[in-house]
Amino acid sequence: MLSYKVNFRLPAIALILLILLSLVAKSAFSVEVVRHNNIKSAKESYQLALLKLALSYSSKRYSFQESSEYLTQNKLLSDLEQGKIDVAWVGTSKEYEDKFLPVRVPLFKGLLGHRIFLIRKGEQAKFDRVATLSQLAQLKAGQVASWTDAQILQDAGLTLVGTNKYQNLFYMLEGGRFDYLPRSVYSPWAEMQAHPELDITVEEHLMVIYPLPAYIFVNKSNQQLYRDIYDGLLKAVEDGQFDEYFYSHPLIKEGLERSKLHNRTVLKVPNRYLTPETPTDDARLWFDVDAYINKSN
Numbered sequence: 356m357l358s359y360k361v362n363f364r365l366p367a368i369a370l371i372l373l374i375l376l377s378l379v380a381k382s383a384f385s386v387e388v389v390r391h392n393n394i395k396s397a398k399e400s401y402q403l404a405l406l407k408l409a410l411s412y413s414s415k416r417y418s419f420q421e422s423s424e425y426l427t428q429n430k431l432l433s434d435l436e437q438g439k440i441d442v443a444w445v446g447t448s449k450e451y452e453d454k455f456l457p458v459r460v461p462l463f464k465g466l467l468g469h470r471i472f473l474i475r476k477g478e479q480a481k482f483d484r485v486a487t488l489s490q491l492a493q494l495k496a497g498q499v500a501s502w503t504d505a506q507i508l509q510d511a512g513l514t515l516v517g518t519n520k521y522q523n524l525f526y527m528l529e530g531g532r533f534d535y536l537p538r539s540v541y542s543p544w545a546e547m548q549a550h551p552e553l554d555i556t557v558e559e560h561l562m563v564i565y566p567l568p569a570y571i572f573v574n575k576s577n578q579q580l581y582r583d584i585y586d587g588l589l590k591a592v593e594d595g596q597f598d599e600y601f602y603s604h605p606l607i608k609e610g611l612e613r614s615k616l617h618n619r620t621v622l623k624v625p626n627r628y629l630t631p632e633t634p635t636d637d638a639r640l641w642f643d644v645d646a647y648i649n650k651s652n
Contacts, residue, residue, distance in 0.1 A: 386416045389580065390441045393425040397545045397606045402444040402462055406571060408600060409587030417583075427520065429501055435574055442580075443572045448503045448628050451572060456581040459634050460588040461568030463539070464601060464642040468567030468626070470504075470537035471614055472496075472558035473528060473546065481534070482558050488512060488622050491561070495533035497524045503628060507565050508537070511624040529553045537563060541610030562616065564644065565624040568633065592639055617648045 389410070394400050403419070410417045426434060434440040435455060446467055447457060461467075474482065485491050492512050498505040500517030509515055516533040518524060525546065528536050535558060538546065543557050573581040591597040601607055621644070634640055 386418045387580070388418050388420050388441075390420050390422065390439075392431055392440070392443065393422045395425045396549070398542065401604055401606050402569075402571075404604075405462055405588070405597075405600065406442060406444075406584065408591055408596060409571075409584045412587035412590045413583040415583065428499070432572075435572060438574055438576070441573065441577065442584075444569060445572065446503045446567050447570050447630075447633075448506075449630050451570075452630050452632070454575075455572040456575055456577070457632075458571040458573065458581065458585045458588060459568070459632060460570070460585070460592065460597075461634075461640050462571065463541070463569050463607075464640060465566060465568055466541060466607070466610075466642050467539050467569045468504075468507075468565040469540045469642070469644065470563040470565075471540055471543065471619070472535040472537055472561065473525070473543050473555050474535050474558045475529060475531075476554045476556045478534070479556075479559060482560050485561060486620060488624070491563075491622065494535060497527055497533040497536045499524070503567065504537070506628060507567065507624060507626050508563075510627065511565075525550050525553055525555065529555055539610075540614045540616070541606050544609060544613055545606065557613075559615070559618070560620060561622065562614075562619040563622045563624055565626045566629060566633075566635070567626055568640075611647070616644060617651045 389406070391403060391406070392399065394403055407417075407419065422434075422440065426440075428445055431440065431443045432445070432451070432455075435443045443455075444462060445451065451457065472482070481494070485494070488511055492514055495514045495516050496508060498508065498515050498517055499521055500519060505515055505517060516527070518527060524536055527533060540562070547553075547555060547557070571584055573584065588597065591600075629635075
């Protein structure tokens with residue numbers, strides 16, 4: 356009698372292989388969605404592009420989804436805490452670094468804390484007489500009350516008029532509620548262009564400098580996204596892509612050229628809100644204003 360040995364294990368093995376292949380395929384083609392703030396300005400666009408540059412170094416595939424409306428800083432951070440959004444880019448503070456995962460690579464190389472002023476047209480002479488912080492304190496500055504900058508400038512003895520909404524600042528300036536609006540060197544040109552109806556201009560004489568990095572923040576529960584962003588930004592710094600992007604971006608390039616930093620009186624202000632983990636010793640991460648001025652002369 357002929358006998359046949361049937362291998363009943365083969366279908367099970369094939370099934371297991373099929374499952375494994377499907378998992379690998381799913382992993383290879385899956386896309387992680389990163390939810391971020393609405394992009395309404397060149398500054399927001401710049402920061403989103405840096406995020407995309409960082410994540411381009413990851414083996415994972417990422418896509419990006421912006422919020423349906425622009426979120427104020429308070430709302431943005433509240434949504435980040437609640438998991439309604441995945442990243443937030445803002446000027447840092449100890450409170451934020453305690454609450455979230457800070458990606459400690461300054462997005463603007465510290466230029467966030469290099470402040471020149473928007474003023475009303477025809478009032479330059481008022482600022483030409485200023486040479487010290489105490490003299491500047493005789494004038495009123497406008498600021499969003501919740502920003503870290505407000506605390507820094509108040510600590511320096513400057514007089515501030517606060518508001519809760521960023522867009523209010525420009526109309527309050529023209530309306531005479533305060534004398535000047537401190538803006539990072541890359542900001543005022545685009546902001547004037549966005550408000551052509553307002554009779555404002557850039558002050559030509561002064562620059563206030565304080566150390567203030569802008570970081571990308573991630574919810575503490577999202578360790579993998581944090582690691583991918585941090586590793587990616589460091590790789591971009593190391594291979595030169597970060598600086599190439601920074602110095603060639605129209606927002607930064609035009610801001611530095613038009614601000615004429617070499618013609619300005621620099622008033623330095625400390626920032627006691629920096630945490631000990633701030634990477635101040637890594638010169639690669641920071642804009643060197645003295646080197647830039649010397650190069651320009």
